[in-house]
Amino acid sequence: MHKSIMSKLKILSNRYKELNQMLSNPNIIADKSQFLSLSKEHSKLSILEYYFNSWKELNQEIQSLKSMLSNEELYNLVQDELNITYIKIKKVEKKIILFLVPQNYSSKYNCFLEIRAGTGGGEAALFVKDLCRMYIRFSEMQSWETKIIHSNYSEYGGYKEIIIKICNKEAYSKLQFESGGHRVQRIPATESQGRIHTSTCTVAIMPEMSELKLPKIKSSDLRIDTFRSSGAGGQHINTTDSAIRITHIPTNTVVECQDERSQHKNKSRAMSVLTARLQTNLLKNRKQSESQVRRNLLGTGDRSDRIRTYNFTQGRITDHRLNLTIYKLNEIMEGNLNLLIDPIMKKYRDKEIEKFLQK
Template identity: 55%
Template sequence: MKKSIIDKLEKLQIKLTRLEKLLSSKKIISNQKKLKKYSKEHLKLFNLISIFLKWKKIKKEIKSTKILLNDPDMFEIAQDELKILNLEKITLKNKIKTMLLPDDFNNIKSCFIEIRAATGGDEAAIFAGDLFRMYGKYAEYNNWDTEIISSHEGEKGGFKEIILKITGLGSCSKLKFESGGHRVQRIPQTESQGRIHTSTCTVAVIPEVQSSIKTVINNSDLKIDTFRSSGAGGQHVNTTDSAIRITHIPTGTVVECQDERSQHKNKSKAMSILYSRIHANKIKKQNQKNSLIRKNLLGTGDRSDRNRTYNFPKNRVTDHRINLSLYCLNDILNGNLDILITPIMQEYNTKLLLQIVK
């Protein structure tokens, strides 16, 4: 374990001792608010330092066991013992690193995925449909629920825009790395001369905002329009003004929803997206100085973010943020996204840990 991490842990050990003294003082015991705050902090630090002390103990045992390697009669026993101790040491080190990372409350939330065709016309819309199916299959593998909130179909297939809600534990923690520009290189269905084209889509992953922390939105700040739904759906689509468009005037945020037959349900869905978008933009502004955002490991959902390229002729997917190329494009489009997301998460957590222990 790096010296910077050990130094950090030793400082936290001193802090734990101070907290224990505070929690035993009459002044804190009589103040329920402070008692609750310090008790919560103490529990988290106690669990972390307990593992750190175990790690230090294992480290000492490894040192003393290595001395036994010089004894021919104890050599094999010492070797076996060292294997067990080293494995335990690595396990404890990984636990410590995980516990040092700050809590991200978005990790336990559900999220919206907004997929939009960008450059490439009909082919970009078709690719947006491919991405939609990829995320749907990934959700199935993880036993997450999916719901289409809003969609605008492309003229030759796919979607000009589709918003999907994914509900399930850990969905936001993994999918938050998908925000940004996704580029496809292939011969489009619409290409008659067999030339390879490059098209792009943008993906924005937005955590769902819980009712307890929703930003207050005044009705006077909203412009609500109703219109007739477009796309497949029979007579209802052409005759009923059930689709909703909500504009938040102060921020210029516009949300549309037309997938439900009920105007009331469309409005409810649109408002949930609006709350989440406004909250996400607020957090984005707060985090603009964060070097992890600047390094684009967490995408912004903007077209300028070049996250990933899906190259069909070479069966290759490249994630440009960590320079990772995998030659299993079909597997990835069929929902095997963990082989891309896991390395990004590891890189993100490593960089985050380095910031904490500076």
Template identity: 55%
Template structure:
């Protein structure tokens, strides 16, 4: 185990013992607030300390068995026992590393996913549609529910922009690194001379805003416009001004919703998306100040700005952030997104632990 992490665990154990002593002495009736505060801190440390104590006991047993390696009669048995204990030690160290990682309160939330066609015109819109299908299939495999909140369709298929709500446990934590620029290299359907084109889309993952933040959005900061929904014709044409456009004046963020026939429902959807956007903006500001956060939420959409490249001719997909290349693009587009998500999360956790070990404790 890394020396600095071991020192941190020793300090946490010392604090844990202090908390136990304080909780045994405190008069609950006279200082209930302090008791609750100390109890919560004690509860947060319990899993870490129990795991650390198991690790220390395991190490003590290994040290004791090492002495028996010099005994001719017992060395073989001791060697087998040490192998078992070392495997257990690795498991305990991994558990400790995971427990030490900072907890992101947004990881368990549901989220909005916003996909926008960027550079590449009609082909970018078609690719935005492909990306949405990929996330929809992945959501189905994870047993998450997906609901389209707003969409603007491309002239030859796909979407200029589509926003959907993905509901389920741990959605934001699994998808948060999907935010950013996605670049595609392929021969478009619209290409007559067989040339490979490069287009880009941007993806933004926004944890669904807390109830507190929704209340704090000032009504005076909102400009709300109504307009007639556009449709394909026939019975689906809406002849009333049920579509909603909400502009948040301080940030300039604009949300349109026209999928519902009810103005009230469109407004509710637009407000929920706007809340998530504003909360994400606030989080991004905090992330910029945090040296441990190295990844930007959303790129500019230029061809040079990408987190990931999807190369169709070679069935190749590359995540540039972790230098991972897989020749399984077809599987990933069918929803097997864990092939990319798991390595990214592991890399992120390794970065966090590396930073943790460098801190002075």
């Protein structure tokens, strides 16, 4: 085990023992607020204490087995047992490190999923619709609730832009690495000569962090316009000016919402998206001076970064950040995104562990 980790474990182990004594103190028990706070800390450290004790027991077992290697008759048997114990202690060490590595502070939040058509005209708009369906199917598999906040239909079918709110505290943690450029290669239905077209869409994942302190959004900084909703046609098109466009003048951030028939509801939804965008920009500015690990692995997260290619003619999907190609495109488009999400999360977690061990 790394020296810095051992040092931290000993400090936390002493703290755990200290908490045991404090929680038996009548004065602390009488103070409900302090008792609750210390109990939470104790509960968390009890897990680490369990792993640390397991590690010490396995380490003693290894030392004992090593001392028996000099016995030629038992050598093979001891070596086999030693190899098994090494595997066990490595697993415990990984759990300890994962416990100690700082967690992403913005991981436990609902999120907004924003998909926009890029190059490719009508085919790009149709791909936005396909990606939207893919993410909704994935959310359904996770039992997450989804709400369409805003949609802007394309005259060719599909969407020019769509914003969806995904309601689950694990949503941002799972989807945070989806931000960036998504490229599709396929033969459009309107292509008579069977030529493959390349189109692009951009995806942005924005956490909904209500408790993040933001500069107060002044009403004087907002320009609010109303207009008549547009849609795919039929009876659902509104005949009143219920659609809302909000412009945050200092940052020139524009948000539209037209999916509700109530102007009040559209305004409320538009404000929630505006808040998320301002929060995302604030976090981006705060993190500019931090480590480049995430940037190196995931790119900047900007819309222009191409992260993935969907090739329908070959049935493959490639994540360019990992140089990973999977020939299960249909399965992924049906919502099995874990095939792509799990590898990128593991890679990022491994990078964070590596960075932690270098401290």
